Amino acid sequence: MQFNFYQYQFKTNWFSIVLTMLCILTFIKLGLWQYHKAAIRQNIENQYQASLQQGTADLKSVLEHPEVLVYRNVKVRGEYQPTYQILIDNQIENGRAGYHVVTPFKIKDTHHYVLVNRGWILGSDNHQDVPNVITPAGEQEIQGMVWVPSNKIFSLEDDTERTTNIWKSVWQNLDMKKYQTQAPIQVLNIIIKLDPKQPVGGFVRNWQLPPSRIMTNLGYAYQWFGFAFSALAIYVYLSISRIQARE
The missing domain is CATH 1.10.287 (Helix Hairpins)
Structure with missing residues (x-):
């Protein structure tokens, strides 16, 4: 040509x-x-910045579609149910390894639960020693920011470990689908990161938006x-x- x-x-x-x-x-x-x-x-960053300008929402009013409140500050009344509490392993805070404490919170007058990330606690040099976590009892009102856990989960567990019915308190990551399958409670598909100003039930909470790329x-x-x-x-x-x- x-x-x-x-x-x-x-x-x-x-x-x-x-x-x-x-x-x-x-x-x-x-x-x-x-x-x-x-x-x-x-768009995520815009949503996050916009949510900071809005008031605190009532989570109980949107139980059917709680993800609409992503990045919003919410409040909800109920009580912690630590039976199916989990510790998320390998969480780093100021160069030290530890856990994030994630506890189910039963929403008052409903059958719904929401997972609450109560913050970071220090781990032990012996990885077999699981920390004893104190959970406040009784009805209370909590506040925090709504997040939707990532569905892109990387895990070193094999399929047998991921599908077993044996409850383990230490997890590599917050696999919401796995949690909803294994825990015999009705859990919303969101998580609340407990407000750093919440006086009761919280640990180290330096919540930050993931670095923008x-x-x-x-x-x-x-x-x-x-x-x-x-x-x-x-x-x-x-x-x-x-x-x-x-x-």
Whole structure:
């Protein structure tokens, strides 16, 4: 395939065309993927910032769809039920390893429970020694921020351990699906991170929004778009040659 334009010749073949198009389309797709991830993270950050400007909501009023209150501060009355309390292992606080204490909280006048992350406690040098956690008894009102646990769980447990009916108090991570399957209680699909100002039942609570990677994703997106442009430029450069003047 060949074209002449003034003093230049454009010469190519179908293999070069197909290869270049595949590269360009792949790079553009990867760029859009990173751009989409940046947009999602920006939306999460916007939601988080907006929630800080809103008042405290009553969790009991949205039990059917509690996830609508994500990042909102909520209050709820009930009592802790430590029977199915779990400790999330390998949680780091100021360079020290420990656990996050997650306790079911029975919502007053309902059959619903919500998991409450009560904060961080120090672990033992002997990993077999599980800390004894004191849980306040009786009815009380708690406040905290609503989070939806990630469904992207990495675990070193095999499938047998994940599906066993034997209750274990120490978990590698908060696997909500696993918890809802193993615990014989009706648990909402959210978690409350107990307010640091809550005087009773809490431990070390330095809650922070995960580091934003919006600019990183945008950087990757522009990089992939740049690769697409470079692929086109290289294809054109290699396909064009100057026509030598005949003597």
